Amino acid sequence: MLADAMDLSPTPEQDAFRLACRRWLEANLPWAYGTGFPPHFDDLAEEVAYLRDWQAQLAEGRWVGVTWPEQYGGRGAGALLHYIVQEELARARAPELVGRIGINLVGPTLLAHGTEEQKARWLPDILGARTLWCQLFSEPDAGSDLAALSTRAERDEAAGGWRITGQKVWTSYAQFADWGLLLARTDPTAKKQAGITAFALDMHAPGVEVRPLRQITDERDFNEVFFDGAFIPDDQRIGAEHDGWRVSQSTLTHERGTNPRQLVIHAQLLEELLRLALEHGAYDDHRLQQRLAEAYVEVRLFQLHNWRSLSRIESGKPLGPEGSALKLYWSEMSKRLHDTAMAVLGDAAPLWWGADDNPGGGRWQRSWLYYQSASVFAGTNEIQRTIIGERVLGLPRPAK
Numbered sequence: 154m155l156a157d158a159m160d161l162s163p164t165p166e167q168d169a170f171r172l173a174c175r176r177w178l179e180a181n182l183p184w185a186y187g188t189g190f191p192p193h194f195d196d197l198a199e200e201v202a203y204l205r206d207w208q209a210q211l212a213e214g215r216w217v218g219v220t221w222p223e224q225y226g227g228r229g230a231g232a233l234l235h236y237i238v239q240e241e242l243a244r245a246r247a248p249e250l251v252g253r254i255g256i257n258l259v260g261p262t263l264l265a266h267g268t269e270e271q272k273a274r275w276l277p278d279i280l281g282a283r284t285l286w287c288q289l290f291s292e293p294d295a296g297s298d299l300a301a302l303s304t305r306a307e308r309d310e311a312a313g314g315w316r317i318t319g320q321k322v323w324t325s326y327a328q329f330a331d332w333g334l335l336l337a338r339t340d341p342t343a344k345k346q347a348g349i350t351a352f353a354l355d356m357h358a359p360g361v362e363v364r365p366l367r368q369i370t371d372e373r374d375f376n377e378v379f380f381d382g383a384f385i386p387d388d389q390r391i392g393a394e395h396d397g398w399r400v401s402q403s404t405l406t407h408e409r410g411t412n413p414r415q416l417v418i419h420a421q422l423l424e425e426l427l428r429l430a431l432e433h434g435a436y437d438d439h440r441l442q443q444r445l446a447e448a449y450v451e452v453r454l455f456q457l458h459n460w461r462s463l464s465r466i467e468s469g470k471p472l473g474p475e476g477s478a479l480k481l482y483w484s485e486m487s488k489r490l491h492d493t494a495m496a497v498l499g500d501a502a503p504l505w506w507g508a509d510d511n512p513g514g515g516r517w518q519r520s521w522l523y524y525q526s527a528s529v530f531a532g533t534n535e536i537q538r539t540i541i542g543e544r545v546l547g548l549p550r551p552a553k
C-alpha cells in the first residue's frame with residue numbers, strides 16, 4: 154500500500170475549476186468569505202431548515218455531487234474534482250451538508266443498484282436537499298454484526314408490496330428525513346446475509362414512528378425508528394429480492410472510503426485550535442507546544458492519506474479494505490486533537506454553553522463529546538482493526 158506512486162500535481166483544468174468554485178463561494182456565501190462563520194443554532198429544526206436552503210443554493214451552482222452523472226444534477230467528474238470542492242468549502246468554513254446521507258451513501262447505492270425509474274424518481278431531489286434521506290441499517294441487536302438484523306419485510310400480495318415490522322436505532326436525522334434506505338429480512342430461513350432485501354421507505358407512511366434519542370451533547374441528531382406494518386410498494390425494492398446484503402456493501406464502501414468530509418472538518422478544527430492556542434498563550438507552554446505540533450502534523454498526515462487514496466481511485470484502482478485504515482486513523486487523530494483543545498482551555502474545559510467566561514461558548518466541549526462517537530459510527534474501530542488484520546495484513550481469521 155505504501156509503494157503507490159502519488160501524483161496529484163494539478164492540471165490547468167483543475168486549477169481553473171478550483172478558481173471557479175472559489176469565486177462562486179466568494180460571491181454567494183451567506184457569511185463573509187474568509188472572515189465570517191456560519192450561524193450557530195440552538196434549535197436543530199432551525200439549523201436543518203437553514204442548511205437545506207444553503208445546500209439548495211450550492212446545488213444550483215452545481216457544487217454538490219460533482220461525481221454524479223450530469224442527468225441527475227452532477228458534473229460526471231472524478232474524485233479529484235470532488236476533493237477540490239471539499240477543500241474550497243473548508244476554506245470558506247462551510248458546514249457539513251445536511252443531505253450528506255443522500256449525497257454520499259444513498260445516491261451512489263441507487264446509481265449502482267436502482268432501476269432507471271428509481272434513479273429518475275429519487276436522484277434529482279437529493280442534491281438540492283428537496284428530499285432528505287436516512288440510513289435504516291442498525292438495530293438494537295445488529296450493529297457491528299449488521300447481518301443479524303431482524304426487522305421483517307413480509308409480502309403483501311394483495312397490495313402489491315411489503316409490510317415492515319421491527320425496529321431500527323441510531324438513525325441520524327430520521328426525524329427530518331423524507332425517505333429511508335432500509336435493510337429488512339425477507340427470508341428468515343436463509344443464511345444470515347442471504348435473506349435480506351433493500352428498500353426505499355417513505356418516512357411519512359402510516360406505521361412508521363420516529364422517536365428522537367437525547368445524546369450526551371444534549372442534541373437529538375439520531376433516533377429510534379419503529380415499524381408497525383408500514384407498507385412499501387414493490388417498485389420501491391432496491392435490487393433483487395434477498396440481494397440486500399450486496400446492495401448494503403455499496404453503501405458501506407462509500408461510508409468508509411476516502412474521507413474529504415472529515416478532512417475538511419478537521420482542517421477547520423485545526424485552524425480554530427491554533428487560533429484558540431494563540432488567544433490563550435498556549436504557544437508559550439512547552440507541554441502544549443508539542444501537542445499542538447502533533448495536531449498539526451496529524452491533520453497534515455490525514456491529508457496525505459486522503460491524497461494517496463484519491464491517487465489510487467484516479468488511476469482506476471479500488472480502495473478496498475484500506476479505507477478501514479483511513480477511518481481508524483482519523484477517528485483516533487480526532488480524539489487527540491480534541492483532548493489538546495481541552496488542555497488549551499484549561500480550567501474552562503468543563504464549562505458548557507452560555508458561560509460568560511467560557512471561550513468559544515462551549516463549541517469545543519460539544520465537539521469533544523460528539524467526536525467520542527467517531528470510533529463507533531461507520532463501523533467501530535475494533536471492527537476496522539479486524540478488517541485491516543485479515544484483509545490488508547493477511548493475518549489468520551479466528552477459528553469459529
Ligand SMILES: Cc1cc2nc3c(=O)[nH]c(=O)nc-3n(C[C@H](O)[C@H](O)[C@H](O)COP(=O)(O)OP(=O)(O)OC[C@H]3O[C@@H](n4cnc5c(N)ncnc54)[C@H](O)[C@@H]3O)c2cc1C
Binds near residue numbers: 530534
Ligand atoms: C453518531 C452516530 C451516528 C450513527 N448513524 C447511523 C445511521 O444513520 N444509520 C444506521 O443504520 N446506524 C447509525 N449508527 C450506528 C453505527 O453504525 C453502530 O453504532 C455501529 O455499527 C456499532 O454498532 P452497535 O452500536 O450496535 O455496537 P455493537 O456492535 O453492539 O458493539 C459494541 C462493542 O463491541 C465491539 N464488538 C462488536 N463485535 C465485535 C467483534 N466481532 N470483534 C471485536 N469487537 C466487537 C464493538 O467494537 C463495540 O465496542 C450511528 C452511530 C453513531 C455513533
